[in-house]
Amino acid sequence: MRKRRNSGHGDQESTGIDLAPMLDFVTNLLIFFIITAVFVKESGLEVNRPTSFEQNESDTESIQIQILDNGEIWVDNRAVDVRAVRANVERMSAVSPDSGVLILAQEQAPTGVLVEVVDQVHLGGIYNITFTTTQ
Amino acid sequence: MQSRRHAPETEDTGIDLAPMLDFTTNLLIFFIITTSFIKEAGITVFKPSAETAINRDSGNLLIAIRENGDIWMDRRRIELRDVRPQMERLHIERPDDTVVIIADKESDAGMVAKVMDEVRLAGITVVSIAADPAG
Numbered sequence: 001m002r003k004r005r006n007s008g009h010g011d012q013e014s015t016g017i018d019l020a021p022m023l024d025f026v027t028n029l030l031i032f033f034i035i036t037a038v039f040v041k042e043s044g045l046e047v048n049r050p051t052s053f054e055q056n057e058s059d060t061e062s063i064q065i066q067i068l069d070n071g072e073i074w075v076d077n078r079a080v081d082v083r084a085v086r087a088n089v090e091r092m093s094a095v096s097p098d099s100g101v102l103i104l105a106q107e108q109a110p111t112g113v114l115v116e117v118v119d120q121v122h123l124g125g126i127y128n129i130t131f132t133t134t135q
Numbered sequence: 136m137q138s139r140r141h142a143p144e145t146e147d148t149g150i151d152l153a154p155m156l157d158f159t160t161n162l163l164i165f166f167i168i169t170t171s172f173i174k175e176a177g178i179t180v181f182k183p184s185a186e187t188a189i190n191r192d193s194g195n196l197l198i199a200i201r202e203n204g205d206i207w208m209d210r211r212r213i214e215l216r217d218v219r220p221q222m223e224r225l226h227i228e229r230p231d232d233t234v235v236i237i238a239d240k241e242s243d244a245g246m247v248a249k250v251m252d253e254v255r256l257a258g259i260t261v262v263s264i265a266a267d268p269a270g
Contacts, residue, residue, distance in 0.1 A: 019152040026159050033166035038173045042197060042235040043188040044263035049251050067244065107245030111200075111238040112183040114247070115266050119185035133248040 045118050047103075047131040062102040062130070063092045065117055069108040073117060082116050089124030100128035107133055171195055174225065177210030180239040185266035196225060196234045196259075198250060202241035206250060218250055222257035237265040 065085065066074040073080050075088045093099060101121045105114055114131070121129055176199035198218070199207040206213050208221060225232060234254050238247045251262050 019156050023152050023156045023159065026156065026163055030159055030163045030166065033163065033170055036172070037166055037170050038175065041190055042237065042265050043190040043268045044235050044265040045185055045188055046261070046263045049248070049255060049262075105244035105248075107243060109244040110240060111242045111244055111247055111264070112240030114244045115183035115185050115238075115264060118264075119187050119266070122185075122187035131248065131251075133245045 045115060045122070047118060047129045050130050050132055062100045063089060063126075064102050064104060065121070067103065067105040067109040067113055067117060069106045071110055071113045073113065082113070082120060085117055085120040086124045089121050089126055093124065093126055099126075100130060101126050103129060103131045105131065105133050107135060173197065174209050176207045176237055178207045180237055181241075182237060182265050182267050183240050185268070188266040188268040190268070191233060191235070191263065196222070196232050197265075198234060198236050198254070200236065200238040200242045200246055200250060202239040204243065204246050206246075215246075215249060215253065218253040219257045222254050222259060226258050232259065233261040233263070234259050235263055235265050 064075070068074065073082060073085060075085065080088060089101065103114065103117060103121075118129055118131075173195040174197060176197040178199050178201065180199050180201055197208070201207070206215060206218065208218070213221065222234070236247060236250055236254075247264065254262050
């Protein structure tokens with residue numbers, strides 16, 4: 001008996017676990033995650049959409065910018081250039097500092113103009129933008 | 136001479152796999168952490184550019200709108216009425232997802248507004264319009 005137990009010490013020389021199957025498994029997982037990884041970062045502008053309740057009351061106190069189907073921009077019943085939007089917004093926000101901007105776009109207005117206007121309003125210092133469409 | 140040199144070496148030819156396993160596991164952990172499972176739109180559109188576009192880390196449901204009004208989501212073209220059920224399903228799966236609408240420069244603002252409304256009806260409140268941050 002005792003002799004056999006002593007001979008058990010000899011086994012300690014080869015106690016290493018075989019890591020090859022685990023390596024196979026981990027490599028498979030790794031390949032899966034490499035393949036499914038998507039490194040897409042989208043940057044964007046945030047605008048509000050009015051709910052039907054607040055649509056009427058916000059009209060009175062906010063700066064209105066209209067975008068027509070052909071891409072024209074109207075502020076205060078005047079057609080203005082995209083670059084003039086910022087100055088207009090700055091002037092009007094100086095008069096009433098905590099006002100928001102309401103962008104009224106016609107259905108067919110190009111999105112590019114819309115985004116440019118939103119960008120200009122942001123540069124003018126107002127981030128509370130509401131976006132509605134008209135027929 | 137020959138037998139003496141070869142016989143002992145063939146007994147332990149196994150490479151030690153432990154360092155390789157460590158390295159592979161580290162790579163695996165990196166990819167698990169960085170994977171975000173973004174639902175890509177599946178097409179490329181000409182995005183408008185804006186200086187004030189901000190990068191949102193959590194913007195991972197992408198809806199693309201082409202200039203002819205086609206809506207693309209998850210690499211498939213879908214109808215406007217399908218946007219809401221799709222969004223509701225994805226919103227239940229991962230409630231903290233946000234939506235980025237990638238609209239073409241020439242697409243109609245009315246279509247963008249309609250898609251935004253459908254997304255909001257599905258219960259997702261954070262919706263932004265994609266723009267290239269380059270000014």
